[in-house]
Amino acid sequence: MLVSIIIPAYNASRYIAETLDSVLCQTYPSIEIIVVDDGSTDNTLGQLSKYEGKITILAQNNQGQASARNHGARTAKGSYLSFVDADDLCDPEKITQQIKLLDRYPEAIATYCDFRTIDSTGAVIQSHNALQKPRPSGDALVSLLYDNNISTPGLVLVRRSAWAAVGGFNEAPIHRGHEDALFWLNLALIGSFIYCPETLFSYRLHSMQETQREDYGLTRSFARAQRLLEIEKAIVRVAGKSTTKFYRERLFGALIDATWAARNHGRRIEARRYARLAVCERPHSLVAWRSLLSSIVPALGGGTPPYLE
Known part of the structure; x- marks a missing residue:
């Protein structure tokens, strides 16, 4: 079965060749490689031209990684999709081992592996496996609601039919910057994940990683609250009573976090929006009402959510 490896690339000239070399070294014999240039202004296209005949190159105006991944997936011919960022590396056996798992578990819609982090030079920083963070297998919904156990899209091999079923x-x-976390939740709502306990991927960290941006906490809080809001109808429709209860707890916490993150960044409109949603979620909660009042009158309360004080 054909596997389509999709690489979104924006100003990726420094590492894209190394990434492509790692993908071209896969032991699995049937792959296609699609690189989507997302409006790069550096020499990314020049680097890609060296691989003419080995890869498919698509180009679009800068629209972000989610758009680039979906563009590549719509063009892909494979029954399986792998989304690899343009500075990360795949071990040679990655696709082979993951295909074996999906063949062994035909009911599963995706599989994901362990990984190592590397620095800008390729030196290993740390290995990441189930000893450091739980890795769900089977029904992954509760685990993904609790925490995003899948750190980067490159860990995953997903059936194309599942990507299409959730709308990409x-x-x-x-x-x-957080679209992958919502993608995993949507997938977990329709099928099971299989954990591959092998380190088969290198995830590159940079000195100016996004998490060091001053507004990272704000955007992360907004994205977390929004993705939980967006899956609410599906949760109510397909999840059991205990999972739904856990979801409601996570949603309330996310709304409170988003309220206070917005408040502390002077984003009063967003703060009031999330606070009102928190009150609707728990109309008898003092925490929710205090958060709403503090979003209207900033002088009320401190700088942290009341349940964290």
Whole structure:
């Protein structure tokens, strides 16, 4: 079965060749490689031209990684999809081992592996596996609601039919940089994940990683609250009583976090919106009402959510 490896690339000239070399070294014999240039202004296209005949190159105006991934997936011919960022590396056996798992578990819609983090030079920083963070297998919904156990899209091999069933990656601006977390939740609502306990991927960290941005906490809080709001109807429709209860707890916490993150960044309109939603979620909660009041009158309360004080 054909596997389509999709690589979104924006100003990726420094690492794209290394990434492509790692993908071209896969032991699995039937792959296609699709690189979507997302409006690069550097020499990314020049680097890609060296691989003419080995890869498919698509180009679009800069619209973000979610759009680039979906563009590549719509063009892909494979029954399986792998989304690899343009600075990360795949071990040679990655696709082979993951295909074996999906063949062994035909009911599963996706599989994901362990990984190592590397620095800008390729030196290993740390290995990440189930000893550091639980890795769900089977029904992954509760685990993904609790925490995003899948750190980067490159860990995953997903059936194309599942990508299509959930509508691909959400391209809304509020999810930019966090769209993969919503994608995993949507997948977990329709099928099971299989964990591959092998380290088969290298995830590159940079000195100016996004998490160091001053507004990262704000955008992360907004994205987390929004993705939980967006899956509410599906949760009510397909999840059991205990999972639904856990979801409601996570949603309330996310709304409170988003309220206070917005308040502390002077984003009063967003703060009031999330606070009102928190009150609707728990109309008898003092925490919710205090958060709403503090979003209207900033002088009320401190700088942290009341349940964290």
